[in-house]
Amino acid sequence: ETGVTQTPRHLVMGMTNKKSLKCEQHLGHNAMYWYKQSAKKPLELMFVYNFKEQTENNSVPSRFSPECPNSSHLFLHLHTLQPEDSALYLCASSPTLAGGPYEQYFGPGTRLTVT
């Protein structure tokens, strides 16, 4: 069973393109996360959503725009990216229950290359 899915798995885009990454979780969780993973900084938290509300923006440039229409779906809209934005983008979800915080469940990631 795949709890967290991400599409596309690979994406190549030019600096003037606009694209979106999609994440869907089938675990009934209420918190969702975007992370950037690159060789220079292994795992950087970008955004956190809790019950569809953004609770964390880790000083992410405005060329990355998240959207969380419901607790099961999370998007990352990309526009006018730079080559240094090339990285693996990971989505994760976790329960939001008393006694937490709880572990996160990760998707397989989208490998983004900006040319």
Added chain:
Amino acid sequence: AQKVTQAQTEISVVEKEDVTLDCVYETRDTTYYLFWYKQPPSGELVFLIRRNSFDEQNEISGRYSWNFQKSTSSFNFTITASQVVDSAVYFCALSEAPGTNAGKSTFGDGTTLTVKP
């Protein structure tokens, strides 16, 4: 502010050797949670263990064991009789108690473990 340090960037062992991955953390909270995740070459991080700050009992799960010591702020992970399939990047993470940072984890930089046949 919270911080997680995994001082070992890369470790290489031969199959069947035991290996310990170190994790040292910093936090001002008295209630917090520690985690270990495994990231195999396929890329997807897999949750291994969650431990709260009030439970200092060591845990064993098959070939995996964890040693939590609050006195030294460490949460080390040992793989006994390592296997090639254990080759992966291992991340240690820290989350403080629920509040404005509910669900937010600080990850270490990871330790790349290579197990050679």
